[in-house]
Each structure stands twice: as C-alpha cells, then as structure tokens.
Amino acid sequence: MVRLRFLGGAGTVTGSCFLLELEDTKLLIDCGLFQGNRSVRERNWRPFSFSPAEIDYVVLTHAHIDHSGLLPRLCRQGFQGRIIATRATVDLARIMLPDSGYIQETEAEWQNRKRARRGLEPLEPLYTVADAEAVLPYFLGVNYDEIISLTPTVKIRLRDAGHILGSAIVELWLQGEDEFKIVFTGDLGNSRQPLIRDPALIEAADYLVLESTYGARLHGSQEERRPRLAQIICETTAHGGNVIIPAFAIARTQDLLYDLNTLFRSGEIPHNIPVYV
Numbered sequence: 001m002v003r004l005r006f007l008g009g010a011g012t013v014t015g016s017c018f019l020l021e022l023e024d025t026k027l028l029i030d031c032g033l034f035q036g037n038r039s040v041r042e043r044n045w046r047p048f049s050f051s052p053a054e055i056d057y058v059v060l061t062h063a064h065i066d067h068s069g070l071l072p073r074l075c076r077q078g079f080q081g082r083i084i085a086t087r088a089t090v091d092l093a094r095i096m097l098p099d100s101g102y103i104q105e106t107e108a109e110w111q112n113r114k115r116a117r118r119g120l121e122p123l124e125p126l127y128t129v130a131d132a133e134a135v136l137p138y139f140l141g142v143n144y145d146e147i148i149s150l151t152p153t154v155k156i157r158l159r160d161a162g163h164i165l166g167s168a169i170v171e172l173w174l175q176g177e178d179e180f181k182i183v184f185t186g187d188l189g190n191s192r193q194p195l196i197r198d199p200a201l202i203e204a205a206d207y208l209v210l211e212s213t214y215g216a217r218l219h220g221s222q223e224e225r226r227p228r229l230a231q232i233i234c235e236t237t238a239h240g241g242n243v244i245i246p247a248f249a250i251a252r253t254q255d256l257l258y259d260l261n262t263l264f265r266s267g268e269i270p271h272n273i274p275v276y277v
Contacts, residue, residue, distance in 0.1 A: 004209075006230060007049060008032060012040060014066035018184065019050055022174065025151050026050070027057040029170060029184045029209075033069025033100070042125055053078035055069065057150055059158075060085040061186025062167035063092035064250065069100050072127040075135045084148065086158055088166030092250065094136055101125075103133035144168070149206055160186075162189030162199035164251040171198060173191035180206040187211055190219065194258050196251070199225075226259055230268040237273055253277065 001023055008015030008030075015034035017142050052074045060083055061067055071083065071093075083091070107277040108125035115122060142148055147157045153175040159166035161187065170184040183205040191198045236243050247253045257277070263269045 002176075002206075005049075007045075008034065009211070010065075010066075012036070014040065015043060015070075016061075016067045016186075017070070018209065020172075020182075021161060022154065025057070025154055026055050028055055028074075028151070029059050029061060029185070030061055030067040031070045031074050032067040033065050036064055042157050044073075048074070048077065051078065054081065055079050056081045058083045059156060059172075059184075060093070061161065061170060061184065062088055062164055063089045063096050064164065065100050067186070068093055068097065071135045072097060072101060072131040075138065076127060076131050079138075081138070082140050083135070083138045084140050084142060084150075084156070084158075085103055086166040086168050088143060089168070090139045090141040090166075092164075092166060092238070095140065096250075097132040097135055098129050101127055101129035105129065146211060159200035159202065160197050161186050162191070162193065162196055163187040164189070164196065169202060171202065171205075182207045182209065184209045185211050188212065192222075193255070194222070195254055222259070226263060227268070228261050231261075233269045233273065237270070 001021075003019075003021040005019040005021070006166065008017035008020055009032065014032060014036060016030040016032040018029040020029065022249075034040050055074070058074070058079070058081065063085075079261065104127055105123040108123055112122040142158060144158055144160055147155055149155050155173040157177075158172040159171060161167040161169045167186060167189065169186055169188075171177055172182045172184070174182070181204065183202055185208070188199050188211060189196055233243050245256060247256050257275075260269075260275060264271055
C-alpha cells in the first residue's frame with residue numbers, strides 16, 4: 001500500500017510538504033512554511049494532519065524557508081527521524097533555520113507590544129531560535145547522484161535541480177511486487193545560469209510530482225535582461241537618482257551581483273557607481 005498526500009505546495013505556492021505513507025515507512029518531502037497573506041500564514045499554526053513522531057524521514061529538496069521552515073515545529077512536536085538533503089542544503093539550513101527562528105521571535109514581540117496596549121494576553125512565537133538549532137543534529141548530508149537505501153524497499157537519489165545552491169530533484173524507488181519510481185521535482189531552475197548548474201535530466205518516472213510556479217510565464221534571457229538593467233541604471237544615475245533593487249538573499253542577490261559585475265567590466269555602466277548590499 002502506497003499513499004501520497006499533498007499537505008502544502010498544492011493550491012498555494014508556499015508551504016511545500018508531501019507525505020508518502022508506505023506499509024512500514026512514513027516520509028515527508030519538504031516541510032515548508034506557509035508565506036503570503038494572513039489566511040495563508042495562519043496555516044502554519046494548524047495541527048499537523050499526521051503524528052510527527054511517526055515520520056521516519058524528511059527528504060528536503062532545498063533550503064528555502066517555504067520548503068524547510070516548519071522543520072523546527074515538526075521536531076518540537078516529536079519528530080526524531082533523519083532529514084536528508086544535499087550537503088550544500090545542510091550548510092544553508094544551518095544559517096537559514098535559526099534566522100527564521102529569530103524572525104518568528106521578533107514578529108511575536110512586535111505583535112505582543114500591540115496586544116499589551118489592548119490588554120490582551122501575549123502570543124508565543126511559532127518557534128524560536130533554540131527550536132531551530134535543535135533541528136540541526138537531525139540533518140544528514142548526502143552527495144548528488146548517490147543512491148541511498150532508506151529501507152530494504154525504499155531508495156532515493158538527489159539530482160541537481162538548478163534552482164539554488166544545493167537544490168535537488170528527488171528520485172524515489174519503491175520495491176514491492178514490482179519496483180516503481182516517483183519523482184518530486186522540488187523547485188526547478190532555468191538552464192544556462194552563470195552561477196548554478198543546469199537541472200539534471202530525469203530519464204524516466206512512473207509518477208511525477210512537478211512544481212509549476214512559473215508554468216504560465218515566459219522569462220527573458222540574460223542577454224535581454226542585462227541591457228535593460230544597464231539602461232535603467234544609467235538613466236537613473238544620470239538624473240542624480242538611486243536604483244533600489246529588492247532581491248531574495250539566496251541566489252537572486254548573487255545573480256544580480258554577477259550581472260552588475262559583468263556590466264561594470266564591459267563598461268556598460270559607469271565604474272564609479274557604488275553598490276550596497
């Protein structure tokens with residue numbers, strides 16, 4: 001008997017979490033934080049629809065908080081299994097999960113200052129820095145393309161997803177009367193990126209769980225993007241203005257710095273423009 005449940009990342013972009021229930025093993029693919037408007041964020045506080053203590057493994061596709069950000073809550077509520085991820089994802093999670101705990105604490109403090117003025121009881125944070133740090137010993141870093149036997153009937157392999165550093169596509173083989181294969185793509189990146197390798201090509205699968213965040217959007221190429229960026233910078237600075245570019249801290253900021261360096265070196269933007277990160 002194999003049962004797959006979609007607990008997040010379906011119907012919403014964030015909160016990625018899939019529960020795979022086998023006869024003798026239960027594993028999660030990701031355990032992410034719900035991000036967005038209030039009604040979406042409130043899902044982070046709902047009880048898990050399973051017993052965390054019964055989960056044997058979490059396979060983490062990458063370190064982004066919408067894929068990893070509920071791991072501290074999972075562990076605080078009884079999970080004691082292993083969290084399997086690429087070595088780079090483990091390194092990033094050691095930074096990002098405690099940082100997420102700090103954000104949860106500061107948001108609770110801010111809410112409680114407002115509640116105190118109204119005479120309301122204080123709220124507890126979703127989890128704390130200490131909760132996040134308690135997760136880290138459960139991580140097991142593995143190499144790309146290495147087949148790992150979780151049980152006699154379950155094998156996994158992590159392939160490069162080309163999304164951010166350490167991101168992975170999960171190939172999962174289940175052995176019963178017949179062996180079959182499930183693939184979870186996680187978040188997929190584009191090809192021909194300057195800093196991240198292209199996504200691996202998956203040759204076959206019996207079942208495919210595919211992300212589609214940008215499935216209806218066409219992205220311009222870097223060759224199109226850089227001249228437009230140079231034009232904006234030159235026009236703005238020529239009029240004495242400042243260019244403010246919001247960017248995610250992981251991957252997007254590094255890509256932007258690479259583009260700026262390329263434009264500086266080619267002379268497409270003036271060398272005397274200061275850059276602050």
